[in-house]
Amino acid sequence: MTDMSTAGARIAGLLHERHDEIVRQWADAVTYAAKGRLTVAEVQSQVSEMYGALAKLVDSGSRDLQVPEAAELRAVLAELSRSRARRGFSPSETSIAVLALKDAVQSQVDTSDAGLLASFLWFSRLVDEFALFTFETYSRAREELIVEQGEQMMELSTPVIKLWDGVVGVPLVGTLDSARAQVVMEKLLQTLVDTGSAYAIIDITGVPAVDTQVAQHVLKTVMAARLMGAECVISGIRPQIAQTVVSLGIEFGDIVTKASLADALVHTLRRSGIELVRRAQRGEA
Amino acid sequence: MYPAAAPQQVNLVPIVRDDDVVRVRQAVRTAALAAKLSLVDQTKLVTAASELARNTLIYGGGGRAEIEQADNGRKRGVRVVFADEGPGIADLELAMTDGYTSGNGMGLGLSGARRLVDEFDIDTAAGRGTRITVTKWAR
Numbered sequence: 001m002t003d004m005s006t007a008g009a010r011i012a013g014l015l016h017e018r019h020d021e022i023v024r025q026w027a028d029a030v031t032y033a034a035k036g037r038l039t040v041a042e043v044q045s046q047v048s049e050m051y052g053a054l055a056k057l058v059d060s061g062s063r064d065l066q067v068p069e070a071a072e073l074r075a076v077l078a079e080l081s082r083s084r085a086r087r088g089f090s091p092s093e094t095s096i097a098v099l100a101l102k103d104a105v106q107s108q109v110d111t112s113d114a115g116l117l118a119s120f121l122w123f124s125r126l127v128d129e130f131a132l133f134t135f136e137t138y139s140r141a142r143e144e145l146i147v148e149q150g151e152q153m154m155e156l157s158t159p160v161i162k163l164w165d166g167v168v169g170v171p172l173v174g175t176l177d178s179a180r181a182q183v184v185m186e187k188l189l190q191t192l193v194d195t196g197s198a199y200a201i202i203d204i205t206g207v208p209a210v211d212t213q214v215a216q217h218v219l220k221t222v223m224a225a226r227l228m229g230a231e232c233v234i235s236g237i238r239p240q241i242a243q244t245v246v247s248l249g250i251e252f253g254d255i256v257t258k259a260s261l262a263d264a265l266v267h268t269l270r271r272s273g274i275e276l277v278r279r280a281q282r283g284e285a
Numbered sequence: 286m287y288p289a290a291a292p293q294q295v296n297l298v299p300i301v302r303d304d305d306v307v308r309v310r311q312a313v314r315t316a317a318l319a320a321k322l323s324l325v326d327q328t329k330l331v332t333a334a335s336e337l338a339r340n341t342l343i344y345g346g347g348g349r350a351e352i353e354q355a356d357n358g359r360k361r362g363v364r365v366v367f368a369d370e371g372p373g374i375a376d377l378e379l380a381m382t383d384g385y386t387s388g389n390g391m392g393l394g395l396s397g398a399r400r401l402v403d404e405f406d407i408d409t410a411a412g413r414g415t416r417i418t419v420t421k422w423a424r
């Protein structure tokens with residue numbers, strides 16, 4: 001049986017004695033693995049920070065990350081995972097950055113010293129646990145990132161654009177869930193007011209499937225616009241969407257629908273009294 | 286020791302949050318592509334799945350979708366099961382009526398989904414949850 005506190009003590013001593021060599025080797029390995037995505041200075045500061053927190057934990061003799069003494073190291077590792085998740089590193093690349101510490105320490109271990117070797121094995125298991133922890137926090141960070149990006153997409157992908165004097169358009173792209181539909185409706189109605197437009201074109205070319213929820217949102221938007229005195233045209237109904245909507249039993253009533261945004265624009269211009277006429281070619285007249 | 290035939294690959298997607306409905310749709314779309322369904326049939330199946338997944342979430346209180354490739358010896362297709370342990374449907378005929386909703390929907394999800402697929406099987410009773418199996422075959 002190895003007494004954990006002595007095991008920890010031996011390696012703790014080494015971590016202090018060989019601080020500079022180990023940090024340099026570790027930083028070199030991490031820099032190399034980053035393939036140019038991190039600057040030397042960034043790696044230096046990350047590695048030193050991790051090393052400091054880790055040495056403190058080893059000094060305390062604790063052998064896992066759950067103890068209160070490990071709070072600082074946990075925070076440092078979590079920050080590493082988060083920043084790497086954001087910068088497009090893979091989860092294995094992220095844990096390798098931690099695992100590389102083992103090689104750096106091993107190179108400083110005198111292999112004829114059985115006591116130190118046993119201590120290194122103990123330390124090695126500890127580092128494995130750190131690596132696993134970064135793996136978990138990395139996954140969580142990725143998920144948060146995806147949710148965030150989804151929210152950004154929601155903002156980005158619902159522009160209301162002025163197509164003509166008195167005609168605004170909303171090109172819907174992607175999934176129109178309730179949250180986004182709400183955003184779209186509010187934005188459209190606000191733009192109608194702000195621009196004093198009488199026509200709105202809702203283009204659904206980019207919506208992969210129109211189910212009853214999407215249809216209900218679109219219909220509600222059209223009704224709300226009507227109450228404000230504006231007329232809505234729905235465009236971009238592709239053949240497969242048209243067939244599906246009919247099978248579902250959705251009726252668009254007296255709402256004008258057009259195959260393309262261009263057709264819808266011509267329709268609204270005509271309704272507002274503008275005729276589009278092709279200019280006669282020069283020389284023809 | 287081992288079953289003679291390889292077990293059917295079933296893709297289980299939990300339905301507990303709003304965005305799980307999107308996940309179900311995406312998984313069904315992928316399966317429909319693999320089964321070589323036409324664009325129209327893909328869209329119909331994905332739309333039916335969207336309706337049923339949302340019912341599972343809203344009325345069933347959450348549940349799961351099980352998506353698998355189907356093969357009847359002559360045709361390939363996709364089979365999707367929607368299952369929940371919710372209140373079940375006491376009056377099935379009423380629930381399947383166009384326009385009936387006990388919530389704020391259009392009341393076209395169940396009846397519309399049935400029209401969008403080739404096979405529609407529903408197993409439900411008050412207090413026993415709801416299990417709906419739909420299949421769409423490639424033509």
Ligand SMILES: Nc1ncnc2c1ncn2[C@@H]1O[C@H](COP(=O)(O)OP(=O)(O)O)[C@@H](O)[C@H]1O
Pocket residue numbers: 336340341344345369371372373374380381385386387388389390391392393394395396415
């Ligand atoms: N999984 C389910 N569990 C319990 N009740 C359901 C379930 N799915 C549908 N229902 C009932 O059937 C009704 C009709 O469903 P549906 O046709 O999808 O219309 P909607 O979703 O617009 O209400 C629902 O309002 C609900 O009362």
Ligand SMILES: [Mg+2]
Pocket residue numbers: 336339340390393394395
């Ligand atoms: Mg429904």
